[in-house]
Amino acid sequence: MPALLPLVCTDPARHAEAAGLAARYGLPVLADIDALYGTYWLRLDATGLALLGRGADAPGPVQVDWTGGALGHRLRFGGGRGQPLARAIGLKGGACPAVADLTAGLGRDACVLAALGCRVTLVERSPVVCALLDDGIARAAADTGIGSWVRERVQLVHADGSAWLQAAAQQAQAAPAQRPEVIYLDPMYPHREQSALVKKEMRAFRAVVGDDLDADALLAPALAVALRRVVVKRPKGAPPLAGRAPSHVIASPNTRYDVYVTLAGA
Ligand SMILES: C[S@@+](CC[C@H](N)C(=O)[O-])C[C@H]1O[C@@H](n2cnc3c(N)ncnc32)[C@H](O)[C@@H]1O
Known part of the structure; x- marks a missing residue:
């Protein structure tokens, strides 16, 4: 498993945040989910950043949630x-x-x-x-x-x-x-x-x-x-x-x- 996973931002209001996270942690940013590769990926949407798998029975999402x-x-x-x-x-x-x-x-x-x-x-x-x-x-x-x-x-x-x-x-x-x-x-x-x-x-x-x-x-x-x-x-x-x-x-x-x-x- 590669140490870096691709990041896709699906919330138009959060592109700057996605760019900040990508720069801090060396993550490649993809324009949309059609460009995804590999088994796991990161999604930034209105609920925050999540780790997801791809495919029907994919595990995830995994998120850091300290409030709920x-x-x-x-x-x-x-x-x-x-x-x-x-x-x-x-x-x-x-x-x-x-x-x-x-x-x-x-x-x-x-x-x-x-x-x-x-x-x-x-x-x-x-x-x-x-x-x-x-x-x-x-x-x-x-x-x-x-x-x-x-x-x-x-x-x-x-x-x-x-x-x-x-x-x-x-x-x-x-x-x-x-x-x-x-x-x-x-x-x-x-x-x-x-x-x-x-x-x-x-x-x-x-x-x-x-x-x-x-x-x-x-x-x-x-x-x-x-x-x-x-x-x-x-x-x-x-x-x-x-x-x-x-x-x-x-x-x-x-x-x-x-x-x-x-x-x-x-
Ligand atoms: C079992 S998890 C820790 C779970 C955590 N205690 C919690 O409550 O969510 C272990 C984590 O430690 C990290 N880790 C393991 N060895 C490390 C090291 N030498 N330096 C920094 N992080 C490390 C792993 O990447 C992994 O994310």
């Missing part, structure tokens, strides 16, 4: 600061650590953490996924309900997590106190999602990003940089990242959060 759907439900009923993700990150008492999410994906975990008060830097290496995030975060930032905390707490970076960690390690030498407090990793793992609906969405997403076979290499540099902890999301039963045992584990029915407390403290 499953994520809206998770924000309202997901358990607040008591939910396993929040406990794993260290949202104890009034603490709201700054989080660097180095495998941002569709930004669902990042959105939950930002909604709970954390400043979150989302780092994503796939240009297609980063374009989806860019569009979804812009829509969320303009939303009258959640826009204020999105604008205040959320930052998107198009980079590889390893390169980002290298730069953070260099900055940490000059300003040790400004190291990221918590680093969060949720790399792709084979066959992690079960429901039919999610499977269909994940089919398109997985086809675009592939399996993160280099994920083990993120752990050691993340541990060297994180001020407080590194948290790794794993499916239940999966081995720990890089075969390294965590300090402790927070488990939920299908997911496990491996927590690595760094020398600087919890």
